Each structure stands twice: as C-alpha cells, then as structure tokens.
Amino acid sequence: MDEITIRYWSPHGRQEETKYKSNDKNIDLTMRAAKQVDLLDLSKCTSLMILNLSNNLLEDLDLSPLSGNQSLTEVNLENNHLAFIDLWPLGNCPFLGRLKLTHNRLQKLDITPVLAKVQALIDSSVVISADSVLRYLLTSHELAERFLLVRPDRAPWAAAPVLMWVTYDDLAKKYDWCVIRERILTVLKQTTENDWYQIQRGLLIGLGMEELAGFDGNPVNLLDTTDNTMDFEEARREIFDCTVELLDHQIENEGPTLFLDIERMRDTRASKLIGKIVDARRREIEDTVVPMKGSIALMNNLWLTHYGYRILEALDVGLRQFGAGIEKVRASLEDLGLPLKTFEVESIENDIIEPAVVVSRSMKRFIHSQIEKEYL
Numbered sequence: 001m002d003e004i005t006i007r008y009w010s011p012h013g014r015q016e017e018t019k020y021k022s023n024d025k026n027i028d029l030t031m032r033a034a035k036q037v038d039l040l041d042l043s044k045c046t047s048l049m050i051l052n053l054s055n056n057l058l059e060d061l062d063l064s065p066l067s068g069n070q071s072l073t074e075v076n077l078e079n080n081h082l083a084f085i086d087l088w089p090l091g092n093c094p095f096l097g098r099l100k101l102t103h104n105r106l107q108k109l110d111i112t113p114v115l116a117k118v119q120a121l122i123d124s125s126v127v128i129s130a131d132s133v134l135r136y137l138l139t140s141h142e143l144a145e146r147f148l149l150v151r152p153d154r155a156p157w158a159a160a161p162v163l164m165w166v167t168y169d170d171l172a173k174k175y176d177w178c179v180i181r182e183r184i185l186t187v188l189k190q191t192t193e194n195d196w197y198q199i200q201r202g203l204l205i206g207l208g209m210e211e212l213a214g215f216d217g218n219p220v221n222l223l224d225t226t227d228n229t230m231d232f233e234e235a236r237r238e239i240f241d242c243t244v245e246l247l248d249h250q251i252e253n254e255g256p257t258l259f260l261d262i263e264r265m266r267d268t269r270a271s272k273l274i275g276k277i278v279d280a281r282r283r284e285i286e287d288t289v290v291p292m293k294g295s296i297a298l299m300n301n302l303w304l305t306h307y308g309y310r311i312l313e314a315l316d317v318g319l320r321q322f323g324a325g326i327e328k329v330r331a332s333l334e335d336l337g338l339p340l341k342t343f344e345v346e347s348i349e350n351d352i353i354e355p356a357v358v359v360s361r362s363m364k365r366f367i368h369s370q371i372e373k374e375y376l
Helices: 040-044 087-093 140-147 170-174 175-191 193-206 220-225 234-252 269-287 306-314 324-335 361-371
Strands: 003-009 015-021 026-028 036-040 050-052 075-077 098-100 109-110 121-122 127-131 147-150 163-167 289-293 297-298 318-323 339-342
Touching: 003 040, 003 109, 075 297, 075 339, 087 127, 087 175, 121 140, 127 175, 140 147, 163 170, 163 193, 170 234, 175 193, 175 220, 175 234, 193 361, 220 234, 306 324, 318 324
Parallel strands: 026 050, 050 075, 075 098, 098 121, 109 127, 121 147, 127 163, 289 339
Antiparallel strands: 003 015, 003 036, 289 297, 297 318
16 A cells, blocks of 8 residues: 655754555644644545644644545644634535634634534634625524634633624625635535525625525526636626526516515616516415414415515514414505415414425525524
C-alpha cells in the first residue's frame, strides 16, 4: 500500500514529517507543536474518516486537499492559533458530520459550506455568518443542536447561536457572479427535496426578490437560465424572469399563492401574475373544506391558502381550533366575501380531506414551523 507524508514545521522553522498508509482512516497529528502543516498528500487518502490536528500552534491551514473526500466524517482543529479558516473545501465532503474549532483565535467564520450537514463546536465569541440561501433551512431549535458554542472557560454556552445572514448584494461587492453561483450550487447539492421550499425562500430573499418567495419547486430551476459568464445584475434579472415563469406555471396548476407579495410586484415584470394570483386566492378558499368533529376543527388545509394563513396568523390560531374561535375565522372570511366550508367527520385526523392547493411537503413543513414560531 502506498505511503503518504505529512510535513509540518515548528515555530522555529524546523521541518518534521510523519508517514501514513494511503488507506489509513485516521490521521492524528495532535500535540506536535506544529505552526504550519502541509496536507497535500491527504488528497490520496480516499479512506480517510478522521483528521485530528488539535492541540498545535497552527496559524493558517489549507484544507483544499480534503475537497471531494467521500469518506471524511470528522475534522478536529481545536486548540490552535487559527485566526481564519476557509471551510469551502469541506463543502464537497458528503459524509462530514462533525467539525471542532474551539479555542482558536477566530473572530468570524463563514459556515455556509458545511451548515447543512455538520455539528460544529465553536467558541461563543465567534461571529458566525452564512449565505442567505440557508436562512430558513434550520429552525432555532435545530441551530442550537447543530452549533455547540463553548465559552472561554470551556463551559457550554446555553444561548442559541445567532447567525449573520449575508445577502447576495453584499457578496456581489466581493465576488463575481461565477463565484456566487458556485457557492449556491454547492449548498444545493447538500440539500434534499424536503428542503426545497426553505432553500428557495432564502435564495430569493437574499437576491432581493421577497415578493416572489412563494415558489414551491426545485430551487435548482431558478438558476437554469444563468451561467458563469454573466455579471451579477444580469444573473439576477434572469433569475427574476425565470421565477416569474415558474410561478405562472405553479398558479395554473393549482399550486400555492402563499408568500407572494402582489403590492411589491406592481411595478415589476412580475405584475402580469397579479390577476392570476387574485383569482387563485379566492378559488383556494372556495374549494377548501375544513373537517370538523363537534366543536373541533382541523385547520391544516386552511393554513395552505393565502387568506386562511393571514387570518389564522392574525387570530393566533394553531392547527386545531375550538368553538368560538371557529366563528371568528368564519366572520373574518365573510368580511372578505368568502365562505368557510366545513364538513362533519367521524374522527379528526391530519390529511383526512385533500387540500384545495397542491403544496409540497417542504412548504408544509415551513408553514408548520411558522405556526410554531420556530425560526429566530
């Protein structure tokens, strides 16, 4: 079996090296007093699962030899002198699940390339940022589980982490569109169909298109008409027009009109959708049936409609409603000239009546999280 060599240097410039087999699963270089390390040969370690460089004196580190590693599960960089670390090479490591970065000199950290998949240990003083595309991927509870913050005295930080969400306007001040596009695609490769609505919402809002953030489909489709030769503004125009066409198709096929802002659409190229959206929103209510058993009503289907969502949110109604609360909902709809259709059932269960609106599982999950106020 081939050997690989990991070279590292002490603070005095002395070079040392350690040899491993290229099929080793664990590379452990802890407590070597290394100020610098060359990981180049790790590109040959296709079976590597754990890389431990903790308890050294590392001031900088190039993780690019790990890019694309198909077996890597953990990277431990605790107790070093790192003031900056580029995590983007780890974005293409599909099985990476744990990242330890505590007790370094980091002041800020871009967690975008690994947020969707890792549990990370980070100092509580670090300012954590991520691209807007990930803004709605995790609830506040999931963020608290995903990021374990540690105080300087090594005690756990009890508060939930606060992330700084970076818009694409801000990224465009630093990077060309080709770089931004690759950042987005790297994130999309890590997500599943169950994440589609949350991802597209973060992407469109991050691009300044909140009025269109009701698209309920594959977010990859939003980039279909863009390429790496475009500048940022050209790409943004293409995404806007592409999203409008996708929404047109969505509405025609009885898809949701939730989270579409027709007031903000009026002076944009999306204005052609307004009439269809208004008609669809009335039709949503007219075709929606709320199952009831006695004085208990199941509101799931009503939450999927634009007017239902707005009214139920304003009345602070959950997925089930009782007695007088149902009449308040009915009265609110009647004020808009809309009916509340109910149907008596033998038992109240989820999905007992098909919704009038065709909504994806990921959008339903987002709506439920909104009802439970689970986002920061």
